[in-house]
Amino acid sequence: MTDETTPTTPTSEAKPAAKKEKPPAIEDKPFTEFMEQHFTPALKQELNKQGLKDVELSFVKEKVSISGANSDDSCWQVIGTWKSGQRQFKLxxxxxxxxxxxxxxxxxxxxxxxxIESFMIDERKTTLDLMLLYTLQRLNGQKWLTRN
Known part of the structure; x- marks a missing residue:
């Protein structure tokens, strides 16, 4: 015999809380998008912090221009110049x-x-922060950023 005054409710199963998906890492973006929207602006900002106010950065696809190089292949390059073009680096x-x-x-x-030198050869997974760090270290190795 059932008591008609007591409402029966179906058993409800607890739903697990929906996990918020992490947005993809910026390093997982397409190469040119990452370079144009993240790396190049961040590098310019870091170089400005180091006191290079006239630094010009560009991200272009062109032939490798090294003395004696015979390369018909183009590749993407980050080109940085300052001191009216007297100092230049390329990645x-x-x-x-x-x-x-x-x-x-x-x-x-x-x-x-x-x-032309190898760059970041020991890193398996490259991040924005690592690319910035290595670039600044390499430029500082030339004593272009701080006096040693």
Whole structure:
């Protein structure tokens, strides 16, 4: 016999709280979007903090311009200049991937760089912060940012 005065409610199963999905890391964005919207502006900001007020940065796809290089292939490059073009550096991205091969070159007094060096070769997973750190360290290695 059931008591008709007591309402019966179906058993409700507790629903798990919906987890908020983390937005994808900025490093997972398409290469050119990451470079144009995140790395290049962040690098300019960091260089300005280091006292380089006339720094010009560009992100372009062009041939590698190293003395003696015979490269018909273009690759993406971040090109930085300051002191009216008297100091220049380039970061090369031949694989269009921040986790791929990267290289670095620099030039003084408007001359074309004579060597190209490996850059960030020991890093398996590249982040924006690591790219900024390594770039600043490399420029500081030339004593271009602070006096040692």
């Amino acid at each position: 090369y991205f031949p694989e269009e991937n921040i986790n791929g091969q990267k290289a670095f070159s620099y030039g003084l007094n408007g001359k074309i760089p004579s060597t």
